[in-house]
Amino acid sequence: MLILTPKDEVDESSETHELELGIVGHGPAGLTAALYASRAAISVACIGKDYGGAMGLALEIENYPGFENISGIDLTDKMRAQAEKFGTKIVYGEISAIEKAEGNKFLIKSDMGNYLVKALILATGGRHKELDVPGEKDFIGRGVSYCATCDAPFFKEKTVVVAGSGDAAATGTLALSDVGAKKIYWISRSDYLKCERIYIDREEQRDNIEILFNKQISEIKGTNTVEEILFSDGTSLKADGIFAEIGSLPNNELAIALGVELEEDLIKTDDDCKTNIPGIFAAGDVTSKIKNPLSRQITTSVGLATIAAISAAEYLQARKTMKED
Amino acid sequence: MLILTPKDEVDESSETHELELGIVGHGPAGLTAALYASRAAISVACIGKDYGGAMGLALEIENYPGFENISGIDLTDKMRAQAEKFGTKIVYGEISAIEKAEGNKFLIKSDMGNYLVKALILATGGRHKELDVPGEKDFIGRGVSYCATCDAPFFKEKTVVVAGSGDAAATGTLALSDVGAKKIYWISRSDYLKCERIYIDREEQRDNIEILFNKQISEIKGTNTVEEILFSDGTSLKADGIFAEIGSLPNNELAIALGVELEEDLIKTDDDCKTNIPGIFAAGDVTSKIKNPLSRQITTSVGLATIAAISAAEYLQARKTMKED
Numbered sequence: 001m002l003i004l005t006p007k008d009e010v011d012e013s014s015e016t017h018e019l020e021l022g023i024v025g026h027g028p029a030g031l032t033a034a035l036y037a038s039r040a041a042i043s044v045a046c047i048g049k050d051y052g053g054a055m056g057l058a059l060e061i062e063n064y065p066g067f068e069n070i071s072g073i074d075l076t077d078k079m080r081a082q083a084e085k086f087g088t089k090i091v092y093g094e095i096s097a098i099e100k101a102e103g104n105k106f107l108i109k110s111d112m113g114n115y116l117v118k119a120l121i122l123a124t125g126g127r128h129k130e131l132d133v134p135g136e137k138d139f140i141g142r143g144v145s146y147c148a149t150c151d152a153p154f155f156k157e158k159t160v161v162v163a164g165s166g167d168a169a170a171t172g173t174l175a176l177s178d179v180g181a182k183k184i185y186w187i188s189r190s191d192y193l194k195c196e197r198i199y200i201d202r203e204e205q206r207d208n209i210e211i212l213f214n215k216q217i218s219e220i221k222g223t224n225t226v227e228e229i230l231f232s233d234g235t236s237l238k239a240d241g242i243f244a245e246i247g248s249l250p251n252n253e254l255a256i257a258l259g260v261e262l263e264e265d266l267i268k269t270d271d272d273c274k275t276n277i278p279g280i281f282a283a284g285d286v287t288s289k290i291k292n293p294l295s296r297q298i299t300t301s302v303g304l305a306t307i308a309a310i311s312a313a314e315y316l317q318a319r320k321t322m323k324e325d
Numbered sequence: 326m327l328i329l330t331p332k333d334e335v336d337e338s339s340e341t342h343e344l345e346l347g348i349v350g351h352g353p354a355g356l357t358a359a360l361y362a363s364r365a366a367i368s369v370a371c372i373g374k375d376y377g378g379a380m381g382l383a384l385e386i387e388n389y390p391g392f393e394n395i396s397g398i399d400l401t402d403k404m405r406a407q408a409e410k411f412g413t414k415i416v417y418g419e420i421s422a423i424e425k426a427e428g429n430k431f432l433i434k435s436d437m438g439n440y441l442v443k444a445l446i447l448a449t450g451g452r453h454k455e456l457d458v459p460g461e462k463d464f465i466g467r468g469v470s471y472c473a474t475c476d477a478p479f480f481k482e483k484t485v486v487v488a489g490s491g492d493a494a495a496t497g498t499l500a501l502s503d504v505g506a507k508k509i510y511w512i513s514r515s516d517y518l519k520c521e522r523i524y525i526d527r528e529e530q531r532d533n534i535e536i537l538f539n540k541q542i543s544e545i546k547g548t549n550t551v552e553e554i555l556f557s558d559g560t561s562l563k564a565d566g567i568f569a570e571i572g573s574l575p576n577n578e579l580a581i582a583l584g585v586e587l588e589e590d591l592i593k594t595d596d597d598c599k600t601n602i603p604g605i606f607a608a609g610d611v612t613s614k615i616k617n618p619l620s621r622q623i624t625t626s627v628g629l630a631t632i633a634a635i636s637a638a639e640y641l642q643a644r645k646t647m648k649e650d
Contacts, residue, residue: 032390032624039388039478041503063364065357065404065627066391079390086478149635153364153411174642178366202646271616291596295632299357302390303628307620310474317499321527 016114017089019043020316022106024095024254025123027053029284029301029308031076033121034083034090036309042316045115046083047091047108052076053125054285055298059141063150064298075298091115098254104279104319106258118319119279119312122260122267123305124251126285126296131163131244135220143226143241146248148172149294152179155241159183161229163217164245165190168293170199172245177206184208185237187215217242248293250286263288273308279315283308341439342414344368345641347431349420349579350448352378354609354626354633356404358446361634363411367641370440371408372416372433377401378450379610380623384466388475389623400623416440423579429604429644431583443644444637447585447592447600447607448630449576451621456488456569460545468551468566471573473497474619477504480566484508486554488542489570490515493618495524497570502531509533510562512540542567573618575611588613598633604640608633 021037023030026048034046050056051073058072067075084090093112101107101116108115128146130136136144145151148162152175160181162173165188173186186203191213193200203209219230220242230236250266261268261276266288273281273289284301346362348355351373359371375381376398383397392400409415418437426432426441433440453471455461461469470476473487477500485506487498490513498511511528516538518525528534544555545567555561575591586593586601591613598606598614609626 028390035388035390039504040474040500041505062407063360064391065353065360065407066389066395066400067403068407068410075391078392082387082390082393085393149365171639175365179364180366198643198646202642205646271614289596290632292632292635294635297628297631299631300628303622303625306622306624307615307617310617310619314496317527318523321523321530 016107016116017045018116019045019089020117021045021119021121021312022047022108022115022117023121023123024048024098024108025053025125025284026051026056026076026080026090027123027125027284027301028055028079028298029053029123029125029305030121031079031083032302032305033123033283033309033312034088035079035086036306037312038083038086038088040309040313042313044088045091045108045117046088047093047095047110047112047115049092049094051092054127057140058150060154061150061298062153095254098258100258106279119315120281121305121308121312122255122275122280122282122286123284123308124254124286126248126250128244128248129246131217131246133217133219135222136244139220139222139226142224143222144220145241145243146245148175148243148245149297151243152176152181156180157182158240159238160241160243161185161187161237161239162243162245163187164247165192165194166245166247167195167199168247169245170195170203171294172243173209174199174202174206176243177208181208183210185210185212185239187212187217189216190214252286255282255286272311273304274311281308281312341432341441342370343441344370344414345442346370346444346446346637347372347433347440347442348446348448349373349423349433350378350450350609351376351381351401351405351415352448352450352609352626353380353404353623354378354448354450354630355446356401356408357627357630358448358608358634358637359408359413360404360411361631362637363408363413365634365638367638369413370416370433370442371413372418372420372435372437372440374417374419376417379452382465383475385479386475386623387478420579423583425583431604444604444640445606446630446633446637447580447605447611448609448633449579449611451573451575451610453569454572454574456542456571458542458544460547461569464545464547464551467549468547469545470566470568471570473500473568473570474622476568477501477506481505482507483565484563485510485566485568486562486564487511487568487570489513489572490517490519491570491572492520492524493572494570495520495528496619497568498534499524499527499531501568502533506533508535510535510537510564512537512542514541515539577611580607580611597636598629599636606633606637
């Protein structure tokens with residue numbers, strides 16, 4: 001569900017555009033950093049290919065304060081327009097490389113033009129691991145979910161399957177139980193669970209949770225929404241939804257190529273969202289600032305992005321004073 | 326500008342209400358924590374007396390992603406309704422004390438009833454130091470501002486006075502210069518500036534900044550908006566606005582009384598928004614998590630509140646398992 005918007009004005013020339021700040025990523029972190037930076041009169045290009053990042057995939061968002069219920073695309077539209085209002089140049093393009101350039105600058109190469117910038121904010125987010133079975137993509141937001149914290153309340157009085165064996169699956173199962181799901185099947189591919197023992201103690205006290213081992217999903221079936229989960233052993237379960245809580249992968253490839261220091265695959269930043277490289281900042285789900293994976297939310301992304309933008313503004317101001325620019 | 330809403334249903338009985346979580350504060354941190362916790366099926370009372378906290382005082386907000394322009398009251402209304410939708414009990418009351426109670430609980434005593442809770446989130450925010458001169462309160466949001474990061478862009482091509490001598494005043498002055506204020510008078514009460522030297526170097530490169538020493542404001546005058554700033558030496562300046570960047574004070578009194586550990590007057594928390602006392606969490610401007618005072622924004626408050634609510638939910642879940650409750 002990568003949405004490219006051909007209607008957007010883009011630049012396909014080979015010209016190099018010079019700007020003060022380059023932001024990579026179009027999710028809530030990237031767009032918020034763009035809003036704060038451009039509102040502080042910094043020239044900004046916000047470059048990415050996935051409209052709204054992970055947020056763009058959400059059909060219903062109920063937990064971003066201020067909006068009772070909004071789709072990820074609609075919220076992205078609003079955040080994008082707000083950043084553009086203050087002068088952010090939004091660029092839909094695939095970045096092939098970011099290179100260090102002369103004069104302590106960075107050159108962002110994309111299929112929609114090259115951008116030479118004095119500072120970078122990496123807000124490349126992460127991607128949920130997928131089950132990779134037939135039916136999965138068809139029912140995203142229609143019963144298939146990757147975030148129990150976000151979507152559990154939509155499954156009150158429903159029957160759901162939770163796939164995964166780690167802490168995220170465990171807490172997702174409990175969250176579903178708490179909000180009043182009728183029945184939760186927690187399935188593990190193997191004959192054990194990898195989550196902390198304390199979660200299993202909690203599960204055992206719930207009447208509506210059943211744990212099944214050695215179950216590998218082979219297909220997700222339904223009409224408009226999910227109706228049935230098929231397993232490779234030939235069995236199946238009737239269910240209104242499935243939560244794939246099998247982990248996530250940070251989009252850290254550009255950071256690695258730049259030599260940015262990582263911490264367990266995530267970009268390591270200090271409290272001011274600075275990385276180990278002067279002029280490079282990071283925000284959102286790609287950073288190690290959010291210790292608890294459950295806390296990778298739109299709210300925490302916009303918070304970190306604010307800090308990253310304010311730090312980048314101070315860095316750019318200091319460069320001016322030093323007559324570097 | 327403390328807004329009490331007499332239309333709200335309140336309980337003036339001496340009865341003690343038992344709930345799982347008590348949240349103190351009605352700003353963006355308190356209301357976001359309430360949203361996340363009540364959406365996770367936790368019973369929540371959110372208690373405070375200032376509608377919207379510091380956010381409630383803002384006439385125009387342009388930097389909360391999703392809303393191009395909204396008043397602090399309107400945004401508070403939305404956040405409040407959203408938390409209430411999931412069951413949060415909103416209580417307008419003045420808290421006289423919070424005491425530790427039997428069974429690892431906390432008793433919140435207010436003039437709108439007492440609340441016995443198993444966990445607490447302190448989101449009591451901070452208050453900007455005021456100039457304490459005639460006219461100041463009359464023109465809040467009409468030329469008088471306490472946050473340059475928030476309000477500087479409204480003063481493009483305007484003449485403004487910045488009061489204060491520290492880093493906040495220095496960066497506020499630069500922010501106003503960056504967004505294109507016509508003329509900025511930076512005034513210090515004494516004959517020196519307390520800010521970092523680097524900021525003064527930057528100021529000196531700007532044509533539109535003038536620094537004045539030994540100026541003490543005696544009155545703010547205007548009709549609908551600020552027009553003139555009077556000084557105690559009998560001089561005055563025509564100006565469209567005044568930024569009072571003279572510091573802020575965290576609302577830490579309840580935390581101190583509970584024995585919560587502080588760090589430079591702010592509540593000390595770990596990355597999961599836990600304080601030193603089990604069952605007490607903190608979020609927003611009252612915490613030490615935001616190192617840069619410029620980053621005390623609605624965005625960072627909703628981010629920390631999310632983390633605090635998720636941590637509180639895990640704490641409450643663990644209590645259930647331990648059969649403590």
